[in-house]
Amino acid sequence: MAPPPPSWVQALKPAGPQGSELLQKERAQSNVPVDKLAELIHSKPVLERQQKIVSLFKSDPVFDKKQNYSMGRVERIQRALAKGKRLQQLAVQNKWSAEEYYAASDLIGEPTPYALHATMFLVTLREQGTPEQHKLFLQRAEKYEIVGCYAQTELGHGSNVRGLETTATWSPEDKTFIINSPSLTASKWWIGSLGRTANHAVVMAQLIIDGKPYGPHPFVVQIRDMETHQPLENVYVGDIGPKFGYNTMDNGFLLFNNYKIPHVNMLARFAKVDPATNKYLRPANPTLIYGTMTWVRSSIVLQAGSVLAKGVTIATRYCAVRRQFSDQDAPKNAGETQVLNYKMVQVRLLPLLAATYALHFTGRGMMALYEKNQARMKAPASADQEKRGPGPEALRAGADLLADLHATSCGLKALASTTAGEGLEVCRRACGGHGYSSYSGIGSWYADYLPTLTWEGDNYMLTQQVARYLLKSARAVLAGKAGDNDTSRILQSFLDRREKGASFDVLEVDEDIVAAFAWRTAYLTFEALKQRDVEKRSWNSLLVDFYRLSTAHSQYLVVKNFYDAVSSPDTAAKVDPQTITLLHKLFRLYALHTLEQQAADFFTSGAVTTRQITLTRNKAVMKLLDEIRPHAVSLVDAWKFPDWVLDSSLGREDGDVYRDLFHRASQENPVNDLIFDPYPWNQNVLKNGAARSKL
């Protein structure tokens, strides 16, 4: 790389005050117990694990990040494969649990070509395979003899799984399935780990028996030779090309030409074809998969808080270091002020800081609820039911709660990932010009995160499921058959109080903020119900209202979960009362800022008055910004991202922003190894150091 700069450059310091001094001052002025708060967020063992793994990575050249931002795709993906391999080696050497492996995977900071093998492929084999299939496929996959992926999406079909074109036709003669791609759009597409890495795939294909379709089912298909890694005959497979982000992953395509696989390759835990009778045997318990999706979406909510927190950490620290202009009302010759002091910067960053906590606690709340319900559904109702399993009431209540959880997880996945994706871009812009440098770190988090807004249910599509569920719940409530869950309760309570009006004191009483959000959900639900059931409007014409409704409901859920978390005895046991008070302020900032952004709906629903909206905007939010501002750096510190993970000059924990930017640009930037001939004529003359001939 480049030679070190001359001594007169090395002698230069950034103009004072130094970033390190400014961050020290920030930390000194706040009484937030950063370590305690970090333990509340992550728990102590998780923090210790993180430290251990990161120090392993830092000492291993395979995980070096220096050239990540400059490399082309071919180099990047090869290095990512090396990281994936090293990770697996470390896992074996250190006897990591699955949880430790996933934590390490996450800390690498980029997807590797093994990512889909280690998650969806293994999970699907485990959950949908029979014991025989576990022996045949899962055990070898766990040893990385079989390397696999999960092939569902097709070139022409994403969200609409029922529309998949790939077929698996049962051949009674030789007891095989014939996997086939009838058209170009039937090509599997976007399949992670498929492009160059996998030698097997779980392929979702339309099962056909005796000419009759039975819908999509999973099949294990070998696609490449185990020795040469070349694609097998009648299989056409490859990488789908460069993407906006995620370029360390070999998302792939896959086509089959009447390709035969044995009967045992259809994953048969739930549905199967009886080879003796050639009959289809029905799935045993489809709700299990339903549950898995709920769990996956809950984990997306949790992860949304964390990825957004990376951007907020970087932007908050940098805005505390960066100074620009002096305050318009300040005396002449006042020094430049930290940009974090500007209300226009605060109003962009601090509600997002609040959102990181809000999403984190919401994700946690959902996962706890999910696990509690799973346990309840499995647990016997009483001792003498032990052999018979859970009683019918427990199952019914469990299913009811699961349906509620499923719908809310759809809406929350959409809201959380949109908040995180769009929030990261807000953070990047809040860093001004330097936010655009790759060394800011935010751009790559953003680019790699964006697929989350589309996968596991497109964020726009999902809102229809939420609306459908809310309409159904509202009909049940009106018919006096309200379910035993929170959604039904807020709808019922709106009906009970509608005549009297809302009159919530959102400016003073926290519970009333939660109630105002619930009121808006209920109002919009009954409005949408009227449009659909009374005015008989078409579903299509209501999609925009449904989107608004789902967003409103999901915002209510975040507000409620956040409120419950900061008010819980568990939180009170872990941090001091002052910190609890500050967390309540974050709650209010998240909630009131959202309320103000959505003012029209809140007003129209009668949840608040226009006077309250004006006061929220001009007084309450401004006051909260003032109160939270001194603790901003400590509140991002509590997320405890190691510098190695953020990989950001702007977000350095020590605030030495400008020296780091300068160092990377001048010393680690391969473009500075190039010597350009700048003249449009006489090209290449400079290459030999020869003098340029005159024009």
Place this chain on the structure above:
Amino acid sequence: MAPPPPSWVQALKPAGPQGSELLQKERAQSNVPVDKLAELIHSKPVLERQQKIVSLFKSDPVFDKKQNYSMGRVERIQRALAKGKRLQQLAVQNKWSAEEYYAASDLIGEPTPYALHATMFLVTLREQGTPEQHKLFLQRAEKYEIVGCYAQTELGHGSNVRGLETTATWSPEDKTFIINSPSLTASKWWIGSLGRTANHAVVMAQLIIDGKPYGPHPFVVQIRDMETHQPLENVYVGDIGPKFGYNTMDNGFLLFNNYKIPHVNMLARFAKVDPATNKYLRPANPTLIYGTMTWVRSSIVLQAGSVLAKGVTIATRYCAVRRQFSDQDAPKNAGETQVLNYKMVQVRLLPLLAATYALHFTGRGMMALYEKNQARMKAPASADQEKRGPGPEALRAGADLLADLHATSCGLKALASTTAGEGLEVCRRACGGHGYSSYSGIGSWYADYLPTLTWEGDNYMLTQQVARYLLKSARAVLAGKAGDNDTSRILQSFLDRREKGASFDVLEVDEDIVAAFAWRTAYLTFEALKQRDVEKRSWNSLLVDFYRLSTAHSQYLVVKNFYDAVSSPDTAAKVDPQTITLLHKLFRLYALHTLEQQAADFFTSGAVTTRQITLTRNKAVMKLLDEIRPHAVSLVDAWKFPDWVLDSSLGREDGDVYRDLFHRASQENPVNDLIFDPYPWNQNVLKNGAARSKL
């Protein structure tokens, strides 16, 4: 590259109906005269020029785009330099005018390392140099003997030009300037064409004479050797590293160690140091530079419409080709519907389609106004004033209008570039999963466009200038000293009518829509004035209100310009009445959708009632979406982007989306030349084709 796919793959077609059939149907169902409309947007000569240039590019391998999305930064920037050189060669060979050169530059679709030489460097030399300096620098720069850049921004200072740290100290002994970087943050940073290309820079530095600072001034500084292209002694220069986009440009850094330049190198058309007396001579006419900035910002508004139109073209065509699910209310077994038929897609795309036209006409309107005013300020008021130049009244009126234009150009630059930047991401997401593929084309337009939201005035900072101007105008109006410009008129008219109330018929009367937007601006202006002048609130605490005010005012300006354009006799002369009617619908969609998005402000200001807002949302916007939908493809066709320019599988004019995606992925994707060893142990065994040893 990859071998062609096997014959069974080559035989596959996308599942029908084909994209080409769907787009043909779209075009057949619309009576929009696409070519006439294209001429209204671009003019016939511009369209012909575009065709000529693109066919030159297509036949020249230097401009080949196939590997753009996969290459690393080192390769990309080298190829971009080659493009820049070839462009200059073509300009000389074909005797291009400056306008033709810029058009060609724009059509390449990426910045080249010459971009700042060809624009800011030449312009600054031309506008701020004396005839002597033109001979010394400009003439050689025009021949590319001198290759330059414009070095203003520093590592520690962007928007705040007065805070620049680089100094140029007048040395009376030897009549030189000493250019110096007193700290690391004084390093010039982000300077386009500086990193590897330029051998000269116009450096903005704080002029110091006899210990006294005179503010930033421009100096021509040689930085690299003309023969070897190596940096000169006491100059430290290089590229600042990878960025979120714009990676074909060598944005650079630059530090000086007491580096001497001759007296003649200070650009001296407006301000200078008299070498005889060592005195500073004041600038002659600072408003000229003021005018240039206004012109640049107007061109950003125009360009915002065009770059957004690229994204809208791609997304609209793809959403007409892509089909997903059938309508919920459709009969069972109805085929899948084009996603462009979904209201949730329409409500995202069609208002942006309207915005492309709105921004285009607004940019045009501003530039016309600017040029008219420039002419008026130069023209003599009467024949006998010919020798004396324009009369004092013309100058005063001109200055008044220029101040208005300056403020509105700030606000419009911010609104237009934010609309385009955020709109491109909306377009990308409207393409579903495939939007994330680089082959969608939108991602790179987006990434390369984002700096526009920050440069030429950060979009958040600029809104303060707009608010300051509006407050000043409001004070003048209240004092009975209203200026002779549109801003003062709408403020006055609000005051005149305030008691009576608004009662605009925004649902039926187009003029009333414009009036409602004007009303909201005026209301928010007087509200902000009260907060500042009566309530004595701090400037900082009002920044958020100012942002809202500036946005509101800029939206009014777009609505007004759009309305004026579609109602003008010029437009009526160029397209038929049916098309005029359709353009009016686009106007209404842009305006009413904006109104609905900003409902709280419109309602609070009394410009509209809540009933009108509900009707706008539920009826008017929905109806407009229905009416514009059949013409969507034709309306984007009229932008006339050649496929070569869009470089998008999804946005192909012929609709052959899936075959193109598949072709690029399988045939043009360098990752498919890699053979992975997929096993975490026994690395590299596959490289020789050897069998893998068992674990």
